[in-house]
Amino acid sequence: MRAYGEKTGQAIVLLLIAGSGMIAIARGMSLTFLAIRLQQDFGLSPALIGVLIGGGPLLGAAVSPFAGTISDRIGRRVVLVTALLFAGLGLVGLGLAQSVAAFALAHIVSSVAAAVYEPVSRALMSDAAPEKLRLKMFSWRYLVINAGWAVGPMIGLAIGANSPLPFVIAGIVHFAFAAAIFIVVPAVLAYSTGRTAFAKAPGIRRLGTALRDRRLLFYVGGGVLLMAVYGQWSVTLSQYLTTNLADGMKIFAWLVTTNAAVVVLASAPARMVIEKIGPMKAMVLGCLLFLGGEVGFAFATNATMLIGFMVLFTIGEVLVVPAEYVLVDKIANDDNRGAYFGAHSLSSVGNFLGPLLGGLALGALGGQGMFMLFAIFAAGSAALFALGHASPPPASLDGPAVDGAGEMAGEALHRTIRPAFA
Numbered sequence: 001m002r003a004y005g006e007k008t009g010q011a012i013v014l015l016l017i018a019g020s021g022m023i024a025i026a027r028g029m030s031l032t033f034l035a036i037r038l039q040q041d042f043g044l045s046p047a048l049i050g051v052l053i054g055g056g057p058l059l060g061a062a063v064s065p066f067a068g069t070i071s072d073r074i075g076r077r078v079v080l081v082t083a084l085l086f087a088g089l090g091l092v093g094l095g096l097a098q099s100v101a102a103f104a105l106a107h108i109v110s111s112v113a114a115a116v117y118e119p120v121s122r123a124l125m126s127d128a129a130p131e132k133l134r135l136k137m138f139s140w141r142y143l144v145i146n147a148g149w150a151v152g153p154m155i156g157l158a159i160g161a162n163s164p165l166p167f168v169i170a171g172i173v174h175f176a177f178a179a180a181i182f183i184v185v186p187a188v189l190a191y192s193t194g195r196t197a198f199a200k201a202p203g204i205r206r207l208g209t210a211l212r213d214r215r216l217l218f219y220v221g222g223g224v225l226l227m228a229v230y231g232q233w234s235v236t237l238s239q240y241l242t243t244n245l246a247d248g249m250k251i252f253a254w255l256v257t258t259n260a261a262v263v264v265l266a267s268a269p270a271r272m273v274i275e276k277i278g279p280m281k282a283m284v285l286g287c288l289l290f291l292g293g294e295v296g297f298a299f300a301t302n303a304t305m306l307i308g309f310m311v312l313f314t315i316g317e318v319l320v321v322p323a324e325y326v327l328v329d330k331i332a333n334d335d336n337r338g339a340y341f342g343a344h345s346l347s348s349v350g351n352f353l354g355p356l357l358g359g360l361a362l363g364a365l366g367g368q369g370m371f372m373l374f375a376i377f378a379a380g381s382a383a384l385f386a387l388g389h390a391s392p393p394p395a396s397l398d399g400p401a402v403d404g405a406g407e408m409a410g411e412a413l414h415r416t417i418r419p420a421f422a
Contacts, residue, residue: 009128021144026170028152060115067116068342076124087113088174095167119341218388225381227350236358262314270318279323287382289316298371
């Protein structure tokens with residue numbers, strides 16, 4: 001498997017998939033109850049709770065691109081181990097904090113460390129696996145993360161939602177995963193050949209060069225809109241249901257269960273669809289399903305209709321998530337993969353914009369206006385990804401245009417052995 005040898009590469013991929021599931025369980029059992037702890041222990045208002053909880057991921061989105069660039073230079077292992085250790089310390093701090101200031105500091109540390117971990121772990125998985133396996137790899141990772149978030153809150157409730165113990169256990173899980181990565185992942189640069197000018201450039205210049213790739217910029221823009229649509233869908237949908245429908249909370253619980261069940265059942269079929277039609281067509285199809293789901297939510301009048309449109313919405317989700325990662329991977333190469341995945345992580349800003357703009361639209365335009373706004377976002381995302389896919393590769397630091405594999409434009413036309421996903 002590429003840089004690390006077949007056995008080591010397989011061990012790295014399996015470790016990262018399993019570890020991502022354990023991290024999801026750990027964060028689900030603890031972070032799900034942040035708002036409860038802030039309200040009950042510190043007496044904060046809903047507005048202050050929203051600002052405090054949203055601020056950490058927003059800072060993480062600003063920091064994570066630089067982490068990806070650094071990992072291209074010094075290797076993935078040291079960045080991942082450091083991020084997991086700080087994430088674990090932050091979670092333990094959240095459980096033990098006795099003041100709002102200490103809680104805020106721990107939350108920022110945990111959120112920023114988690115944002116650093118995400119793009120670097122995806123880059124390491126691409127380093128370790130051949131191209132033909134990456135779609136399956138990203139699909140499995142997405143599946144175990146969703147399963148972890150489905151199981152985690154129930155474990156947290158069993159332990160005690162307002163107890164420090166779930167946070168401390170979550171921190172220990174992060175420490176154990178950091179130790180496993182330190183043992184399994186070799187202390188080598190992540191397959192960086194150093195042959196290109198990009199590989200030799202300073203970190204800030206490497207990130208700037210990645211962001212001059214119009215394909216990546218379009219993908220980041222499309223990703224922001226996608227994350228606004230599905231990243232925090234439960235926040236806006238729960239507000240709408242509880243204020244506009246009888247038994248809204250019960251219906252919302254059924255929708256959450258439906259989402260989790262469809263993710264588990266549809267992941268494998270969705271992967272086969274992506275393999276058959278290519279990630280770009282799968283991305284457009286997924287965005288259209290998002291659009292249909294949002295329009296359906298706007299006009300649904302009962303629980304059965306809402307559940308049906310949630311199935312449609314979730315099928316879109318299981319298509320776009322792995323397809324998006326494959327699209328980004330295909331425009332990157334061995335020297336810049338960390339920078340590209342890091343820059344793409346800027347799309348997590350959509351997790352902040354979705355609840356913000358959705359809440360504003362819900363207050364000003366009502367439920368139908370909010371859902372139609374998200375439908376427009378889904379259509380806009382499909383357009384941006386299509387524009388990125390159609391854009392030419394950028395000029396390299398040395399001048400000639402290169403494609404995602406680091407080849408001169410035109411050279412790839414003479415090769416027929418690379419799988420065609422587009």
